[in-house]
Amino acid sequence: MRVGLFITCVNDTLYPHTGQAVVTLLERLGVEVGFPPEQSCCGQPQFNTGYRHETEPLVRRYATAFRDYDCIVAPSGSCAAMVRDNYPRIGAKAAAEGRGRELADAAAAVVPRTYELTEFLTDVLEVTDVGAYYPHTVTYHPTCHGLRMLHLGDRPRALLSAVRGLKLVELPGAEECCGFGGTFAVKNPAVSAAMGADKAHNITATGAEAVCAVDNSCQMHIGGTLARQGSTVRPVHIAEILASTEGDIW
Amino acid sequence: MPAFPKAADTSTHNTQLRANLRHATHTIRAKRATAVAELDDWGRLRAAGAAIKDRTLRHLDHYLEQLERAVTAAGGQVHWAADADEANRIVTELVRATGEREVVKVKSMATQEIGLNHALAEAGITAYETDLAELIVQLGDDLPSHILVPAIHRNRAEIRDIFTAKMARWGRPAPDGLTDAPADLAEAARLHLREKFLNAKVGVSGANFMVAETGTLVVVESEGNGRMCLTLPDTLISVVGIEKVVPTFQDLEVFLQLLPRSSTAERMNPYTSTWTGTTDDDGPRAFHLVLLDNGRTDALADTVGRQALRCIRCSACLNVCPVYERAGGHAYGSAYPGPIGAILTPQLRGTQSELDASLPYASSLCGACYEVCPVAIDIPEVLLHLRERVVEGGPASVRGTRAVIKPAKGHAAERAAMRAASWALDHPRVLRSGQRLASRTRRFHPRRLPGPGRAWSDSRELPTVPAESFRDWWQRTRTTTTPRHGDDRNTP
């Protein structure tokens, strides 16, 4: 099985550590990981702001970059959801506007092979115990895209529960949006900050040392808010927990 | 009205308002979830509700004509109103013809939408709201903030103060020494309103549903005040959006299950009033139905946006929306607040004003609204569709004719930035040199951002740029033998 890693632009630029964790984890599980360097961004910032036409080259780029992989794995719920939910729409609209079926076909070819990391682990590799060790108290924030678009359900929790040394504590109001929402944070700063502040307070109240999520974009907002509130809770991507072992804690 | 972000900025700083909203929405949110979980066929009911509405909307002209025939045959009179002005003119003339100067009103979104009370006031006619929450809003010179609970933003103490200060000006004054106990407040409102019901000769209502085959109108409520307005006056005028029609009486079976559970978390609402035309010696002797378009035909012409017309105004989407919870209903600048307002208002009014163009962005796209909507309106899908209309323009129906609309003003810089970003992202080598530049200069990055990014750094710490991007790490470790983790598992 050839697995292509879609690192996503946010991880690539700001959180390379998460990407390294994904590679470490997958290779430990016996997966051969490839990284097509012609990949870039899924196009979500453009699409979610209304610039559908500007998104099209990125759809095409994704489809080309990952053409030859059996599975595409992304350590980001929102980017995986962007590909799965919106690429078919973008392709269909391009066709409806008389620009041919090429984009729609390209999207159709990659959509069913795209997985968010925890989905790939539990559904494709069929593992919940990835042999990880992480001696910390952790609370889990289910991000909106993971929760409502990808329907990840209990997958991340099941993976975390199998991590040795890890104590999982429930997050009050877990299913409420953290308020990031991509350009929403810039366009509606007051509401975004208010939502983030409430989320950060709930996280601190759990007494956890770290807050875990499947998406570093949400974590950037949550972590930035926590730090501003003077909280010591650290944001960690789930990949970094799952990659940790007794000899090598991330 | 200012654009949404500005109005919301003000309301997020009102701690009393936020506490009131938070308390109310969280309580009803939990109750609704329980009421819905009781039905094991909720998913199928929801699909049925959506399907009935979709089919009706596809053949709306047919069902409206059928409705008109049925209402007329039952002794009612049908009037067609293309927009708010026309609807207000029709109602004003109908009231004038009765010789009355006062009307009692059943809570109605459609009359809020067209600003009927204001139009009547200009013609010297006073409209009395009789729904408890609407009464609070009216006495307080306020605007509704929620579809179902228009005074959701007020707490009991505030309501007591409003009653004490204002009731006398509108009719029977509040009793002396009124407390803020719910029973006392309800009793004060009851005495005040009773006087209105018994004297009124004209009633004005909306309707939750209109049945095409029988010409029957339906109002669903909890207090019974609406029923008084519907049955006591001599003349009843109902102003209803054209999308409220359903084909058959049997279709109500679906909606009368979906609506109360989604809105008040009740298995069945306490009062369901239905009326068909007029009946000799019982109820109003004259019945007028004003069918309101006011942008609905334009929404109908939009194949993505038209699903907003399925809405049954249950308010479930408001109660789960984290943005509504912080911003409050007034920030949305129309009768329709919350997620449904964010997609309905820009379709009914167009996206040309600054406020209307900002509404499709009044969402973090978290998807909670879609999940609870009893008629499965994919609100995030419509938001994205409308965002595209705002920034890129395109074909749309405007007041019934096809037009190509221009992008809304003020997006030129953003468009340029998005195009530049897309171009850079479509050229990974450019992206990569940008990343490298950012890494090399990371020590000099400001802790506070200028321009549109300032809002970000005002409330959050910025992430620090790493010394090396992932793609550089990959290339370095996969092509040389200096892996990051001190072992060789990362080498090819």
Ligand code: SF4
């Ligand atoms: S959009 Fe759906 S959830 Fe919101 S008020 Fe309408 S029917 Fe209810």
